[in-house]
Structure formats: structure tokens, C-alpha cells
Amino acid sequence: MDLEWERENPRDNVIAGTVGAFLGSLIGVACIVILSKLGYVSAVSGLVMAVCAIKGYALLGGKLTKRGAVISGLFILVMTYIATKLCFALAVMEVATEEVSFFLIYQSIGLFLEDSELRRIFLGELALQYLFTLVGGIPTLISSLRKPVKRPEGPAEPDEQPPIQGEFYALRKDWMRPLRLSVFVPLLVIMAISVGGFIATAFIQETRWMTAIVLGGFISGVFLLCWSIPTLQLCNAFHILFVRAGGKLWRVDLQHFCSVQNWWSQSSSKQAAIKWDVLCEISCLLDGETPSYGPGAVTELKDLQMEKEDSWSWKCFYESEDGKRKKLRISKGYPDFCPVSGLERSQGPTPARWIFIPLSFVVTAALIAGIWALDMSVYVGPTWNRPQTSDSAPKGSTQPEVKSIPTRVPEKITEYEMSEVWFRVDSGFKYSRRTFLDGNTGTLYRAYVQYGVDASDAWNTLSQHISEYRISPLYDRFDAVYLDQEPLTPLNETSRYNIVSVYLTDGQAFHTAAVLSDDGTLFTMEAEQNASDKSEDVLANLMFTLESVRFDGPVVTEENYQSQIHVSEVRDCSYMAAAYLKTDLFGHDAFVDVYVPYSDSPIYSAGGRAIRTEAHGLRVYATIVPGENAKAVVDARQQELAATGQVYEDGVDDEMYREDLDAACKLTVYEENGQKRQAVLYADSKWEGYYLLREITGLPELVDEEYPAALKELEGIIGLTMPVLEELGG
The missing domain is CATH 3.40.1000 (Protein Transport Mog1p; Chain A)
Structure with missing residues (x-):
């Protein structure tokens, strides 16, 4: 019972199928890159990636199972990402100077993606590729995993004899094993070289050799896969039967005839039923009747002539129904079979094709050496990698040339x-x-x-x-x-x-x-x-x-920036202090200064990106925010205050916006702990797309004799007169 179940449900070869999925995905990568060079992000490239990876698994693995679908899907995801990176690197290469190395650009893609605009472009192209791959992959998976429609097998032992008798020849898997291994093993080694080189590039600093190994393995893998596809098809033709019946030779494609992938995976009763149906179909064709099955299911090999014979196959010609001559390559893995009389029949397993093994390694080694030599000959201008610190910079007695730029000293x-x-x-x-x-x-x-x-x-x-x-x-x-x-x-x-x-x-x-x-x-x-x-x-x-x-400023670091607030002697201040806020507006973590009333205990919030201080009845909250313009920033802050339910008076009539300076202010009134607060919201442009927002509030109960001087000093720094707050010091 167990043996019968295995024959009805043959297992796939996971290792061979994985190699097939990998090599098939290489063809998909090549298609994506080529179409990208032509200026397209096309659904065709996604379809090719999905079909080649899935069919590659089925071709080498014997059949596509659910685990095969998962493995193929993983290769599709990873290789689509790699293909998109290659396209991105080629795009950068086109606009870079001639002295910039492609390999160095590819290695530095992560640095390029730190730029928000480039990251948006890259992720957009990647999303499109995944979408197109999904469109092509899902139908292919469904059709590959769909169980064939079962046809009536007929009786295990038919009561009547078929109309004619015939001899059936089926391909033996063990007879093709030496040839299959001689092709499969080199491809597996090349795959290991490519994957190992790709992983190694993430762990070593000097990546020129590893880059050559990865690209050399990739290119040779695509070339050798294309070159070996006819041989692999020859080794996996388990759905092709040859039948001698009615004095003629017939080719039966079981996939078209009865949706069977492998003759030897069928039970003996199923094989008997298929033979009976085939002989009935041949009999009908001999009688001139219309075929009961689709084109290609049963084909008469008319006027079959051999063109060439080698140790693995016969290369023949035959005449099709429309009178054209067609080529046909027949494997020598069919026991006791020969296509034309007078030839020696197949008597044993086909030999390994030894030429494929040295050819594979010679091609791979030549490509790796060529790519490495090309990379060595290209002068790499400025390094695109994140620069090293002076402690880790290479030491040497020679310094790169510093271009001499004359200094222009103005008259005034x-x-x-x-x-x-x-x-x-x-x-x-x-x-x-x-x-x-x-x-x-x-x-x-x-x-x-x-x-x-x-x-x-x-x-x-x-x-x-x-x-x-x-x-x-x-x-x-x-x-x-x-x-x-x-x-x-x-x-x-x-x-x-x-x-x-x-x-x-x-x-x-x-x-x-x-x-x-x-x-x-x-x-x-x-x-x-x-x-x-x-x-x-x-x-x-x-x-x-x-x-x-x-x-003239202090040393500011992550550890001390909240304690570096100080009255600015540089600006000759007595009350206003320079404090430091954390920001990433420059594309990396840094600190910028903001002037607020000096306090021994400033209050930081928003992870160090906002500060509030109080002194002499004056409270200032300051932060850096992105915005469309200063007015939009002020209005957004007003809405935040209104959302708290504290604002009960909207000072719209007191709003001002200077478009030429990109600065805006607005008066707002709110209640805090039973006290009426008047606050001025002020924003001005400090960096492109970023604004320094201040919320300046008077605290009447804390106003002292130094309040007017402190307010005047603040007004001078920000360039704004605030009459409503000046009245508190009167």
C-alpha cells in the first residue's frame, strides 16, 4: 500500500529543485535588468521571474510541490530585490562620472538610500516589480499546483483487446542519472559560489574579489543554464513515450494526452489503461478519423531519418502533418529502443557528459578573473562608502592631492x-x-x-x-x-x-x-x-x-547637550541663553542652537527635540518642525492648543504672515490653572522646509523688575515686537 501511494504521489527532489529555482530566477534577474535599461518596469519582467523560478524548480526537481512553491517564492522575493538593486546601481552609473566603479556603487546602495528622495524612488520601483511578479507568479503557481483532471482509467484488465497491438518505450530515470549529475553538480557548485560570495560581502571590508565572485557566478550561471536546458529536458522527458504500432513510430506526450507528468509514477493499472487509450487513438488515426485528443498528444513520426548520433541521443528529422520537416532529439534512455531500423538499440545507462564539468569551471573562473581585472583597472574617484574616521584611515607617507583654490579677498x-x-x-x-x-x-x-x-x-x-x-x-x-x-x-x-x-x-x-x-x-x-x-x-x-x-561655541554631544545651556556672551546677552536641540533635519543626528530665557533647569521633551524654560515671568517653548510655510506651522500649533480644550479666545485678528521672510506670528489666549495666559506663536524659516517654532507666554504672577529687559532682549534676537507681552511689564 505504501509503495502504491508513493507511485501515485511522487516526491520532488528538493536540492535539485532549489538549484532549478535559483537558476531560473537568474534568468528573471537578467530580464528585469535588460528591460530596465530600455526604460521599462514591465509586467513581462515580473512574469518571466515568476515563471522561470517556478518552472526551474519543476524542471530539476521533478515536479512542483507545496514546499517547492515556497522555495520558489523565496527565490522570487530575494532575486527581485537584487535585480532592483542592480537596476538602481546601473541608473546611478549612467549619471556618475566615468571614473566611478559600478561595483563600488552597488556596494554603496545602502548609503544612497539614506536620501529620502532616492529611497522613495527605489521603494517605488521595488513595489512595482513585486506587484508585476505577483501578477505573473500567482497564476503560474495555481496552474502548476492544480491537480490534473482524472480520466477514467478503464478496467485494470480490459475485457476486450485493443484494436491493434504495439510496443511501448518509456524513459528510465536511472539510465539518465550519470548525464543529469554531470550537468547538475557544476550548476550546484556555481550556485554555492554565488550565494557564498554574496553573503561574504556583508562581512568583509575589501569586497573587490567577492564582488567579482558574485557577478562572475551570476553571469556564468545564466550562461550555463541556458546552455544546459536542452540536456536537462532530455534527462527529464518522463512524460514522453514512443510507441511502435501499425507499422509506424509514434510519439506520445502524456501531458497533453492525459495530464500525466511521469510515466513511472503511475500505478500498473493506470499504465495499462493509458496504453489501451493510446492504441485506440492510434487505431483511429490509422483509419483516418479525427483525433480525440489535442494537437501534440499523439504524433506520427513520418519518414523519420537520423541526422546525427552521439552517446546520449539521436538527432532526427520527421515530416509533420503540414509537410514541413521538423527536428527531434530522442534520448538514449529508452531501453531496447532505436528510432530507425539498422541502428544499435539502447542497452544501458547513458554516460556522463564530462565536458560540461571543466567547461563550467573554466567559464566561471574566466568571468570572475575578467570582472576582477576590470574593476582593478577602473580608477575609483571619491569613495561612495561612508568615510572612515581619521583614526581608521589608511596610513601612508603620501597624501592625495588637494586642489588649490585661490582666495578672493573682498575690498570691504x-x-x-x-x-x-x-x-x-x-x-x-x-x-x-x-x-x-x-x-x-x-x-x-x-x-x-x-x-x-x-x-x-x-x-x-x-x-x-x-x-x-x-x-x-x-x-x-x-x-x-x-x-x-x-x-x-x-x-x-x-x-x-x-x-x-x-x-x-x-x-x-x-x-x-x-x-x-x-x-x-x-x-x-x-x-x-x-x-x-x-x-x-x-x-x-x-x-x-x-x-x-x-x-566660539561649546562642545556639544549626546551626553551633555541638555546641560550646555548658557547665557550667550558672544551676543552680549544678559538674559537669553543658547540651548541645543536634537534634530535629524540634516539627514543625520545633530544639534542646533535656539535662544530661550536662561534657566538652571530647562525642561526637554520629544526626545530632546523641544525645550521649555521660564525666567522673570517669561516662558518660552521652542522646537523645530517641518512645514509647508511658517503660517501653516503656526496654525498647526494653534490647532494643537485648541484640541486640549484650553484655548477660549482665538486671536485671528492679530495674525501676521510675511511671505518674503517666511515668518508668521499669532496671538492666542488660554487658561492655565485658573490664570489667563497670553501667548505669541512665532515661526520662522531656519532651514529649507524646517521652521523654528516658539511659543512665548507671559506669566503675570511671576513677572519681576527684570521682565522688561528680558523681553526686550528676546525681541531683539528674534526680530519681533510683542506689545501684548510688553504690557505685562508696565
Whole structure:
């Protein structure tokens, strides 16, 4: 009983099927990449991926079972992801300079995806690929797992004899085993090389060899799979029978005839019934009747002639019903069979095809060596990997070249202070809220300061325009003062700097200059110009500003930032203090300053991203929030207060918005512990898309004689007059 059940429900070969799914998915990867190069994210590529992985399992594993479907599905998910990464890397390669290595770009995809816009594009393409793969995979799985419609088997021992007699020849699995293994083993080894190399790249730092192994194994696997498919089909033709009946030779495809995949998996009674049906069909065809089964189920091999014979098969020609000559390759795994009289009949197992084994390893080794040699010959410009710190940078006696940029010293100079950092700018530049406009070159400069950063964070800031424009069709090239694993070069004894420029084909250019103190304070000045032919002047201006930078602020770290609040002597303050908020608006964790009334016990909230202090009857809550504009930020804060149920008077008539400054304020009144509070909500743009929001509240019961001076100092810092709060000190 157990043996009979196994014959009716044959098991799959999991190992062989896994290799088949892997090799089939390689074809899907190639299809996705090729179509992507043509500019398409197509449902065809997803269909090819799903069909090839599923059919690959069925081809090598013998049949597709539920566990085979799971294994194929895993390969589809993983290889679709890898294919999308390859497409993304190729897209970056197209817009990068010629000196950038594709292999290094592929290894650095994770760094590229730290950019929100690039991550959105990548995830969108990945979602489309998964959707198309799902569309192609589900119908294929359903059709592959669907049980064949059972046909009546007929009696185990028919009462009557078939109309004609015939000899049946079925392919023996054990006769094809040597040939199958000689093809299967090399493909398994190549698969192990590819998977092992892919895993190894995640654990070692020097990945040139491993990248060559992965790509070499991938390419050779696709080539060898395509080359071996005819041989694998020859080894797995268990659904093909040859029948001599009525003085003719017939080819019977059991899949088309009775939905049977493997002759030897059928019970003896089922085999007897199939033979009886086949002979009946042949008899009808000999009598000139219409076939009872579909095309290809039973085919007469008319005028069969042999073209070539080797140790594994006969290559023949026969005449089809429409008179055309068709090729047919017949395996020598059919015992006691020969297609044409006069030939030697098959007497034993086919031999292994030894040429396939050395060929597989020679092709793989040649591809790996070629890819490695190509990678070695390509000069890799700036490293796309996250830069190393100075402690881990390679040591050597030679330093990469630092490009010499002449410093342009203006006739008149103005010194500015920003976040307790001093710097100098041409007095001819028009200044407005962190921006400077150079009318001569039409260049707009923006200055920023951030605390608690390292060389890696500095490089993120410097390379932001590369991340933004490198996949744009307008991207032309980028350049930098200094290119090395350590992205910053010494400026003086206490700081390091670099300048990175991105050029577009429409003439625009974006320059980012940054100087990092040894204490972790980063001063950045961006320059945006519409005519890149004046880049030399812009770079000279940036160099002058960088050389003038002086850091007067404290050392700010994750451990101490909440205790670094201090009255700002740099701004000659007596009441207002510089405090530090955590933010990720620069794409990495950093700290920015905000001015609030000095307090010995500031209250931080929102994970260090908001602060509240009270002094002399004045309370200020400050935080950094994203927003469409300053007015939207103020209105959102008003709605938050209203949602608490405390606001009972809406100061809409006292709302103001300056679009030219992108600053807004609004008066609101609310009740707190039985006390009437008047608060001014004020937001102004500090960084692109981010606003510093302050909620300034007067506390009448705590107002003292120093309140007017403290309020006046705050008004001077933020550039806003607040009459409603001035009345509290009258």
C-alpha cells in the first residue's frame, strides 16, 4: 500500500529543485535588468521571474510541490530585490562620472538610500516589480499546483483487446542519472559560489574579489543554464513515450494526452489503461478519423531519418502533418529502443557528459578573473562608502592631492555671527536671514551651523547635492577640493574642510563648503548659481569665508547637550541663553542652537527635540518642525492648543504672515490653572522646509523688575515686537 501511494504521489527532489529555482530566477534577474535599461518596469519582467523560478524548480526537481512553491517564492522575493538593486546601481552609473566603479556603487546602495528622495524612488520601483511578479507568479503557481483532471482509467484488465497491438518505450530515470549529475553538480557548485560570495560581502571590508565572485557566478550561471536546458529536458522527458504500432513510430506526450507528468509514477493499472487509450487513438488515426485528443498528444513520426548520433541521443528529422520537416532529439534512455531500423538499440545507462564539468569551471573562473581585472583597472574617484574616521584611515607617507583654490579677498568685509560661529563675507552681498546674494555672479549663499557631528556626518552634508541630482537627466558631473577615504583635509590646527561641487547640463551649479572643528561643530555654506562659467569666483568666495571661520561655541554631544545651556556672551546677552536641540533635519543626528530665557533647569521633551524654560515671568517653548510655510506651522500649533480644550479666545485678528521672510506670528489666549495666559506663536524659516517654532507666554504672577529687559532682549534676537507681552511689564 505504501509503495502504491508513493507511485501515485511522487516526491520532488528538493536540492535539485532549489538549484532549478535559483537558476531560473537568474534568468528573471537578467530580464528585469535588460528591460530596465530600455526604460521599462514591465509586467513581462515580473512574469518571466515568476515563471522561470517556478518552472526551474519543476524542471530539476521533478515536479512542483507545496514546499517547492515556497522555495520558489523565496527565490522570487530575494532575486527581485537584487535585480532592483542592480537596476538602481546601473541608473546611478549612467549619471556618475566615468571614473566611478559600478561595483563600488552597488556596494554603496545602502548609503544612497539614506536620501529620502532616492529611497522613495527605489521603494517605488521595488513595489512595482513585486506587484508585476505577483501578477505573473500567482497564476503560474495555481496552474502548476492544480491537480490534473482524472480520466477514467478503464478496467485494470480490459475485457476486450485493443484494436491493434504495439510496443511501448518509456524513459528510465536511472539510465539518465550519470548525464543529469554531470550537468547538475557544476550548476550546484556555481550556485554555492554565488550565494557564498554574496553573503561574504556583508562581512568583509575589501569586497573587490567577492564582488567579482558574485557577478562572475551570476553571469556564468545564466550562461550555463541556458546552455544546459536542452540536456536537462532530455534527462527529464518522463512524460514522453514512443510507441511502435501499425507499422509506424509514434510519439506520445502524456501531458497533453492525459495530464500525466511521469510515466513511472503511475500505478500498473493506470499504465495499462493509458496504453489501451493510446492504441485506440492510434487505431483511429490509422483509419483516418479525427483525433480525440489535442494537437501534440499523439504524433506520427513520418519518414523519420537520423541526422546525427552521439552517446546520449539521436538527432532526427520527421515530416509533420503540414509537410514541413521538423527536428527531434530522442534520448538514449529508452531501453531496447532505436528510432530507425539498422541502428544499435539502447542497452544501458547513458554516460556522463564530462565536458560540461571543466567547461563550467573554466567559464566561471574566466568571468570572475575578467570582472576582477576590470574593476582593478577602473580608477575609483571619491569613495561612495561612508568615510572612515581619521583614526581608521589608511596610513601612508603620501597624501592625495588637494586642489588649490585661490582666495578672493573682498575690498570691504563684514563679519557675521551665527550660532556662536563667526565668519566673514563680502560686504557687497545682500544679507537676509542666513542668506547672502551676490549680484555680480547671481549666486545665492546660505549658511548653517550644526553641533555634535563627525567626519562621516560632514560628508553626508557635503554630498547632499550629489544624492539629490545624481539620477537626474540634467546631472553632468561633480568635483571636490579633496577626494579620499577621509573626506576632510586640514584647514588649520583646529579644523578641517572640503568643498564639493555638482554641475548640471543646463548650466546650474551647486557648491557646498564645510569646515568642521575638532570639537564637532560644522559650519556649512551652500552656493547656488545659474551660470557655472563663474564657478571660479564662487569657489574663491567660499574659500575666503571658510578661512575666516572662528568657533566660539561649546562642545556639544549626546551626553551633555541638555546641560550646555548658557547665557550667550558672544551676543552680549544678559538674559537669553543658547540651548541645543536634537534634530535629524540634516539627514543625520545633530544639534542646533535656539535662544530661550536662561534657566538652571530647562525642561526637554520629544526626545530632546523641544525645550521649555521660564525666567522673570517669561516662558518660552521652542522646537523645530517641518512645514509647508511658517503660517501653516503656526496654525498647526494653534490647532494643537485648541484640541486640549484650553484655548477660549482665538486671536485671528492679530495674525501676521510675511511671505518674503517666511515668518508668521499669532496671538492666542488660554487658561492655565485658573490664570489667563497670553501667548505669541512665532515661526520662522531656519532651514529649507524646517521652521523654528516658539511659543512665548507671559506669566503675570511671576513677572519681576527684570521682565522688561528680558523681553526686550528676546525681541531683539528674534526680530519681533510683542506689545501684548510688553504690557505685562508696565
